[in-house]
Amino acid sequence: MESVALQYIVDNWPTFAIIIIVSITCCLLMRRFTKWEDKHNNMHNDNDKEHEKLIELVNKALLKIDTLERFLIKRGGADYDEFTRMNSPRQLNEKGRKLFNESGANDFFENNKQPLLRLLNSEISEMRNKTALDVDSCAERICFSVSNNKDFKKIKDFVYTHPVFEGTNITINTIAMLMGIELRNEYLKLHPEIDPMSE
Numbered sequence: 001m002e003s004v005a006l007q008y009i010v011d012n013w014p015t016f017a018i019i020i021i022v023s024i025t026c027c028l029l030m031r032r033f034t035k036w037e038d039k040h041n042n043m044h045n046d047n048d049k050e051h052e053k054l055i056e057l058v059n060k061a062l063l064k065i066d067t068l069e070r071f072l073i074k075r076g077g078a079d080y081d082e083f084t085r086m087n088s089p090r091q092l093n094e095k096g097r098k099l100f101n102e103s104g105a106n107d108f109f110e111n112n113k114q115p116l117l118r119l120l121n122s123e124i125s126e127m128r129n130k131t132a133l134d135v136d137s138c139a140e141r142i143c144f145s146v147s148n149n150k151d152f153k154k155i156k157d158f159v160y161t162h163p164v165f166e167g168t169n170i171t172i173n174t175i176a177m178l179m180g181i182e183l184r185n186e187y188l189k190l191h192p193e194i195d196p197m198s199e
Helices: 002-011 013-077 094-102 105-111 113-125 132-148 150-161 172-190
Strands: none
Touching: 094 105, 094 172, 105 113, 105 150, 105 172, 113 132, 113 172, 132 150, 132 172, 150 172
């Protein structure tokens, strides 16, 4: 029986050789295709992740542009000299402190201090060279950006009913400016390495 099988293989060796070669080639091609498919799937997943990151960046940029646009439109209403004193850096004066308290800005600030500090830290941490001036600018912009918060209603109502405070025109940006100074001060207390005044 074995000799018959062996004789059959010897007689038909070209056919068996072709079958073996085709089988090996198919196995190699399958392995190569599987690797290519895995690589293609990984590339596709990487592209999806990059696309999501890009959308997130664009949305952040649009939000910042919108905030900056509203900030610049309202900018004319903030009178720094009437509500602050030129220390180094600028601080609230007596009139500024009174407006800060009476408008409800102090209550809002105290109740939202930690989220505001986190927002500010998020912006500052993206900067390569961090300076106290950057903190000052970002703090005011962040305080203006949260003016759509529902808890800001009391402040908006105050500005609406008191468009002139002790002889000086005020807007939401005036309040954001005062709150920004307070936020800057709190942030620099936590990060004295940025504050040149602490050296």
